[in-house]
Amino acid sequence: MQKEDLDVFVVGAGVIGLSTAIRALEAGFSVTIFAEIFPGDEKSIKYASCWAGADHISVAATGAFMHELEQETFAVFKGLLKEDPDVPVMVRPHQRYVQDDQPDNWMNTDHLRNFYPDFSTLDASELPQIAVRGAAFSTLCIDVPRYLPYLMNRFLASGGRAFRTTLPSLSALLSNTDRPTFEVFPPNSSRSPPTLRPTAVINCTGLGALSIGDVLDTRVYPTRGEVLIIRAPWVQRDSGFRWTDGHISYMIPRQTGDVILGGTYQPDDWHPKSRPETVKLIKEHGIQAFPELLHPSKRETLNIEDLDVIEECVGLRPTRKGGVRLEIESLAVGERTIPIVHNYGHGGAGYQSSWGSATRAVQLLKSVLKTDSVY
Ligand SMILES: Cc1cc2nc3c(=O)[nH]c(=O)nc-3n(C[C@H](O)[C@H](O)[C@H](O)COP(=O)(O)OP(=O)(O)OC[C@H]3O[C@@H](n4cnc5c(N)ncnc54)[C@H](O)[C@@H]3O)c2cc1C
CATH class of the missing domain: 3.40.50.720 (NAD(P)-binding Rossmann-like Domain)
Incomplete structure (x- = not known):
């Protein structure tokens, strides 16, 4: 046969x-x-x-x-x-930052260095004011x-x-x-x-x-992810930011000029719709971590109302x-x-x-x- x-x-x-x-x-x-x-x-x-x-x-x-x-x-x-x-699929520069210097899995530099060939740590002068540590490497955005x-x-x-x-x-x-x-x-x-x-x-x-x-x-259980789709065709990099409170902001550009702004990781939470308080949190953290999500003319004031939000999304990551x-x-x-x-x-x-x-x-x-x- x-x-x-x-x-x-x-x-x-x-x-x-x-x-x-x-x-x-x-x-x-x-x-x-x-x-x-x-x-x-x-x-x-x-x-x-x-x-x-x-x-x-x-x-x-x-x-x-x-x-x-x-x-x-x-x-x-x-x-x-x-x-x-x-x-x-696009190759894009990625930068990630942490707000405090606690060792953690998300910014495990040994692991990232082994994984991404052009990995480097960022100098203090290259960090946004609200970050204490950062790293950069090229990655893929799908x-x-x-x-x-x-x-x-x-x-x-x-x-x-x-x-x-x-x-x-x-x-x-x-x-x-x-x-x-x-x-x-x-x-x-x-x-x-x-x-x-x-x-x-x-x-x-x-x-x-x-x-x-x-x-x-x-x-098997869900890990709920709430994210926003933002219109911001000028954003060309992929980036992440871990806040002291554990919240992670991340943005991932798409070829169309839309950008995914995340987000949450909520184990065992099946709620299928966005929650207004979470949307607000994602926006507030998002524009502080990545002011470039706003149109260049709106970056001074950092107002969440100026984000061009196209869609509020909820997905359930199939975790095991x-x-x-x-x-x-x-x-x-x-x-x-x-x-x-x-x-x-x-x-x-x-x-x-x-x-x-x-x-x-x-x-x-x-x-x-x-x-x-x-x-
Ligand atoms: C907000 C968010 C952000 C994410 N970001 C990333 C990221 O940056 N990078 C990354 O690698 N991953 C990311 N993920 C994770 C990724 O999306 C998932 O790991 C992946 O989509 C799982 O794919 P899957 O095919 O296993 O499941 P699914 O996409 O859920 O597909 C399951 C399929 O099985 C079918 N099915 C199930 N039960 C039945 C049935 N009884 N009868 C017939 N058909 C059935 C469904 O119809 C569907 O076709 C993210 C996920 C979320 C929610």
Whole structure:
């Protein structure tokens, strides 16, 4: 049997599902994505990927395994940029500052120095008045509203198939008798209904892993992120600021001239709408840390009313105690047992670890199917 005869189902069309599906296609499998939400849909609290900034900033505390995934992903993004200048990813200067000198994970200079080749610490003369320490390096900013359709189109153009469905469980994908409803995606494509005889399933359901039957991973929880989208086409750098009270302000530019201004990290907070008091806090901290968010003519007065706010956003980062789950399990339905590869729980680092995770998931798939030796 050839690898292209092996039907692999990927559940989830966020940045993790799409990247994984592309890697599986590239490895020679026949791949179908099943998901409730796709790129281009109205933004949803059930779809973390549409709310992200997103930049690539590795954090020391996430551990060696995550760092490997992030390093691989950094290299893949750099390669993509070389191959295709239109890919919606930008190299941007990043500066980060802290308001006090307490040692912390966010400004772990040893870790950042190892990670980002042009890392340097900033002199006192280069710091804003309200900061005591700072560092600079180049990083990547991913233009999320363009990058998700880019991944989707790349998947479809390479022969992938996709169906919209809401699955009560992964085993619902294995039974032709009790079929959920499937809608072809994109809706105008001429595809026949899927045959539910997968060789393996890759589970990229993010926060869905908490509630989807036969996964029910209680280690999964949301880390709520409230951010604002600001119109400020003159902002070209990526930056972060840690305040003494622990609040982190950050801004991430997009190619369109919009800038993400964050934000919050609130574990186990499911509230899906913005809170007026948080919006005010993000604005107040934001203009003090980054006065350039304001139009040049408005920077003297630092008035939050002068920020050109386009949207108030809330997203739930799919976080997992113990970190990302890249693991094989098997699923028995009737007389059939098929392998499941899990790839979820990336928290606030799904973009920056996406390609590394996708490659690992496909390696697990190949190892369990023994495709390199048997087929
Ligand atoms: C405010 C904010 C800022 C962020 N900033 C960054 C950043 O700067 N850098 C970075 O790397 N990351 C960042 N992240 C994190 C990043 O967005 C996530 O880690 C990433 O999007 C997770 O992707 P995912 O594909 O696992 O999940 P999701 O994007 O949530 O996708 C899950 C998919 O599974 C599908 N699904 C789930 N359950 C079911 C079901 N039962 N049936 C069918 N389909 C189902 C959904 O429909 C969806 O398609 C940020 C996140 C937020 C919220």
